[in-house]
Amino acid sequence: MDIPAAATRQVLFLNWRDTRNPHGGGSEVYVEKIAAELIRRGHTATLLCAAHSEGPAEETAPSGLRVLRRGGRHTVYLQAAWLYLIGALGFGPLSRRRGARPDVIVDVGNGLPFLSPLWAFCPVIALVHHVHREQWPVVLTPRLARIGWWIESWLAPRVYRRCRYVTVSAATRDELAVLGVDAERVTIIHNGTPEMAPAEPVARTAEPSLVVVGRLVPHKRVEMALDTVAALTDELPELTLTVAGQGWWEDELREYAVKLGIAERVRFAGFVSDEEKRVLMSRAWVALTPSLKEGWGLTIVEASAVGTPNIAFRGAGGVEESLVDGRTGMLAEDQADFTAKTRRLLCDDVLRAGMGSAARAHAASFTWPAAGEKFAALVMRPVMVPAPSPGPRTHLVP
Known part of the structure; x- marks a missing residue:
């Protein structure tokens, strides 16, 4: 499936957190910086994430990014599918009459992906920052860790077998290859470095x-x-x-x-x-x-x-x-x-x-404009792969 031949795109980012979320981190910064760069180039971007107490249900960031907060840590995945599907019928915040019908979905897999190729009618880019094999046993019980790792290592590569991937490092690209994601489907787009100079000169501490x-x-x-x-x-x-x-x-x-x-x-x-x-x-x-x-x-x-x-x-x-x-x-x-x-x-x-x-x-040497330029080029061309990849080569138990 190709994206429409138009000068700009409506891009929907799916990420369970945003930068205002108390649990937000570098992954959320990346998503919102990339979204801002796409907007700067004339595209429209919406971020759908989980609701939390630090932000309203809907707002527009200074960059122009529209943020929708729905559901909780786990129910946001169902909310994403529901809002997308009712949007196809002309209802809800992702409908065409709201000017937000996505041409491309960027599905951010923080361990648990949104599995959007199962329910979306538009091309999907899978954004993976890193593979969570080591993290599952640290944050979950052994049984839940095995389920999480099965989703990430076996189910997800099959669901996204026709999708292009974006990741932030060669290390993650190599980890994805172990799971059966062909290297030619993976584009590496590094993080940019924000302006870090303090407003006033700052001296090092006197002691170590x-x-x-x-x-x-x-x-x-x-x-x-x-x-x-x-x-x-x-x-x-x-x-x-x-x-x-x-x-x-x-x-x-x-x-x-x-x-x-x-x-x-x-x-x-x-x-x-x-x-x-x-x-x-x-x-x-x-x-x-x-x-x-x-x-x-x-x-x-x-x-x-x-x-x-x-x-x-x-x-x-x-x-x-x-x-x-x-x-x-x-x-x-x-x-x-x-x-x-x-x-x-x-x-x-x-x-x-x-x-x-x-x-x-x-x-x-790492800038957000450079990262945004690469991402913009990706969303402007067809992003669906013509044939499925072979699937994961191995299933590794964490």
Whole structure:
């Protein structure tokens, strides 16, 4: 099925969260930045996501993105299908008379996809930031984890077998290949780097300092940053850590800091605005990303943009592209190596400054206009594949 031959497109993004959602993260930033770039090029974009207390049922963002919030964490998937189908009959917020009948759907699979090819009459682009094989056992019971992984690794590749994919890193493209998604159907469109310079000049802290930015959930493994602080306190008695972000795992992290005896060294900043994030990253000596898996690692390039090198883990997905090991930061093998590399960067002023400068230059090479241009080209051409792919090569149990 081809999209209509027109100068612009109506694009419907399906993502269970938006950036105003308390659980929103880098995936949501990507969607809304790409949508803004499409709008800037004359397209129309709507985001359908789950309802929450931080935003109204419907609003238009300053970028021109129309945001519809319907259903909850799980029912949003049914709401998406329902609204699309009644829109075909001329009713609801996705109807033609509302000027919002989609030409293209961008179906964002955060573990659980919307399975829109089963009910949509227009082309679908599957947007996958990373494969969640490692995360399922961390956030769900063993039985539910197996179900989630079956949907992601077996069902989804079959449902989207005629669709083109977009992902944010070569690492995720390679993971999708293991699930049977042909590489020629996957377009890599990196994240851009937002403007990160604070409104006013910001000096580094006088004493060694670390920062972690992200959602406070188990698979982000903030505990490993806390362990690192605990291990370095004797050598670096003034060392501090700021944890910026919110999530349901915060109470456990606070208790763990108390258990380690470092509660007075750790500040939980909660949700921070973009300006506050810029300041925190600008003041820190080193940024830490202990996450189990990232599709790209947006916070890595955000820290890089203000000259703050980062330490992450090898094998954690797209971080091996957003961070250039040995040049803009370091990739660790395990907890001991993570701590050792943190110590090295904190104690070597020359190395840290050099990596900070290289990190800033690396971050500048990724821009949202460039990402938007690639995405716009994708939605402007036929996006349905003429023949199905063979399907997953293997079914892996998490």
